[in-house]
Amino acid sequence: MATMKQVAERAGVSTTTVSHVINNTRVVSEDVRKRVLAIIAETRYIPSAVARSLKNDRTHTIGMMVPNNSNPYFAELIQGIEDAAFKVGYNIILCNAYDDPKKQAAYLRVLMEKRIDGLILVASGSDDELASLLGDLHVPMVVVDRELPGVEADFIEADHETGGYLATRHLLDMGHRDIACVSGPINLPPSRDRVVGYLRALKEAGLKFRLDYLVRSDFTSAGGFAAFSQLLALKKPPTAIFASNDLMAIGGICAASQAGVAVPRQLSVVGYDDIALASYSTPPLTTVAQPKYRMGQLITQVLIDRIMVGDVPLRREMLQSELKQRQSTAPL
Template identity: 50%
Template sequence: MASIKDVALRARVSTTTVSHVVNRTRFVSDPVRHEVEAAIRELNYVPSAVARSLKSNSTKTIGMLIPNCSNPYFAEIVRSVEDHCFGAGYTLILCNTDDEPHRQSAYLQALTEKRIDGMIIISTGEGQDFQRMLHGLPIPMVLLDREIDEVNCDLVETAHLQGGLMATEHLIGLGHQRIACLAGPANLNSSAQRIEGWRSALAKAGLAADSSDLLWHSDFTSQGGFSTMQAILASPLAPTAVFVCNDLMSIGALSAAHQAGIQIPQQMSLIGFDDIELAKFASPALTTIAQPKLRIGIAAVDMLLERIQGGRIQTRQVILLPELIVRNSTTVVRPDH
């Protein structure tokens, strides 16, 4: 691979002149510039991004950690982030932590060593090692979708509690009284907040939320939703409706109900959370709580760029409101229920 010295020799100029032509940092006469550009083409010279970053103290690169690249919700968030980064002249490096705390910490360290300008983090769960690393992180960062206790930095997320409240109130409005919650991992703040919204709606309606067979935890995957829905259907007193805390689990839950011969929504209503693209193509089409994924991604990038450019000192939280999307998986409770 050709080096800047090779280009300088071919064009019969100094390496400093080549650098000025490549980076446009100083005026170079047209004849000399043409000679340098011709040498670059002939040698297929590719300037070193690392070398440029050492001079400018910027790599124009942003890192991003996500918990599960197979979850369409995260894929849709990443698309919004990547589009906005590209439009702002930044490259995005994406790392999938696969819900493994050790991998999350390893990627955080690797991205930091690559001299990225900033980082967007969707946590895979908390841990003292990860929290300690975040406290010592020498670059700007924004948390997206999930808060991390005792980490004071910029945050953009949906109002998860409000979404859980909205989903449960929709089911209560349809006449359901025995409403189960198929929640995500207990150690995630976003999951805990959705459960809190479910409990709050039930309490306001004077309905029970403390029964051990109404609250179920899974892992935010379709397989988890399938297996946990099987357990819900096998419980002694099955609910008439289920609030499932993400759409991927909802799709698994729909499959489990179909396999068990339970008609959705005629025999049981089901509402999800996220409004991933697949939700409208489920059978039946999934009623869900929509997160404003495009706006979430744009807000996270804007907040990060503002901090990278030194425009703000105080940390800030942007909490976006969710929206109820009514489709075909919920209906009025049957009289015999």
């Protein structure tokens, strides 16, 4: 691979001139500019991003932290973020915390060393070390879905309470009254908000909440399988279950099949997120669709605006979700 010095020698100019052509930091004659650019193309010289960042104080790199990218929800959110970032010349460094706040803190140090221009954070929970590091970061930041106490940043979320309400309201409209909820971890705001929506719909329908109909798990298929198995083993099992994400719902449908319970004839199931797999489960999953791609694009737009403009009022945006009815729900 060619070096800047080799490019300069072939063009008959100094390395400083080559640097000015690459970084647009000084006026260079059109003839010299064309000659340098032609040799860069011919030798396939790749300028050092680190060196350029030292001159421009920009790396055109965004750091992104997600709890667990094995969840297809995050993969689809990331696609919207990457597409929007690519259009404006920004790259993404993705860090996967695997739902561990300590890993978040370790990866945050790595991103600080990479001199990122901005950070997108979907938190896996919080601890004192993480809060302290975020306070010292001093780069534009967008926090997604899970607000962190004491952290000043733009905040983008979906309306999870309304989503939980829509899911439960759909089951009520189908005639179900014994409706259970499989929730995500209690320490995550989206989990809590979806349960609040579930409870609001029950109260609105004049139904009493049953404690044994609320089971908490993690946002995985295995977690859904275990939670559904617990609910279906009750003396009076539910006729419908709202699962707080699609992975749990799909794992739960598998548990129902193993227990000899037919979906939707004997058990109606609603998921949450509308991941691509939801359309291809057996049966296709009724779910609350989050605007993942649109949310990803908005997150990037807000962050780039913050990087470019700087000191403007913090933004808070809430996007709405909608129910997608498929074949996993049926009238009682």
